[in-house]
Amino acid sequence: MPDTNRPRLKVSRAGMVLIKSFESFRPRAVQRDDGRWVIGYGHTASAREGLTVGEQDAELLLQYDLLPVAKALNEEVETELNQHQSDALASFAVSVGVDRFMDSDVRSRLNAGHAGEAADALVGWPESLSPDAALRRRAAEGALFVAGPW
Numbered sequence: 001m002p003d004t005n006r007p008r009l010k011v012s013r014a015g016m017v018l019i020k021s022f023e024s025f026r027p028r029a030v031q032r033d034d035g036r037w038v039i040g041y042g043h044t045a046s047a048r049e050g051l052t053v054g055e056q057d058a059e060l061l062l063q064y065d066l067l068p069v070a071k072a073l074n075e076e077v078e079t080e081l082n083q084h085q086s087d088a089l090a091s092f093a094v095s096v097g098v099d100r101f102m103d104s105d106v107r108s109r110l111n112a113g114h115a116g117e118a119a120d121a122l123v124g125w126p127e128s129l130s131p132d133a134a135l136r137r138r139a140a141e142g143a144l145f146v147a148g149p150w
Contacts, residue, residue, distance in 0.1 A: 015087030078111045088145035
């Protein structure tokens with residue numbers, strides 16, 4: 001049960017920059033190997049063949065896509081997070097999907113009060129992209145997660 005007295009965190013500008021750095025901008029919808037269409041910064045919900053988007057609208061789509069991520073972090077993570085931790089977890093959840101984040105050892109270790117173990121677990125998660133991209137993304141998320149709140 002989440003603590004209703006905790007401040008509700010949103011993804012910060014730094015978190016958006018991190019996510020955008022790994023979800024490259026696609027001005028035109030492209031079809032993934034799994035058949036789904038993607039546009040902007042990883043947006044799939046309304047992406048379809050022939051759709052185009054500018055960077056400003058792509059960022060708005062990303063903000064929309066982050067609403068369920070922020071909701072999950074605020075409601076399902078029982079440990080108080082600083083902004084860096086929240087941003088790192090948001091990037092992770094965008095990458096693996098909110099449902100997989102909810103079932104992850106990262107979340108369960110956080111909720112057990114083991115933030116260090118959660119950071120270690122975060123780095124070990126695979127990415128659907130190339131192994132090099134996965135390593136870079138998870139390393140960046142892990143480094144942000146353990147960074148001091150200052």
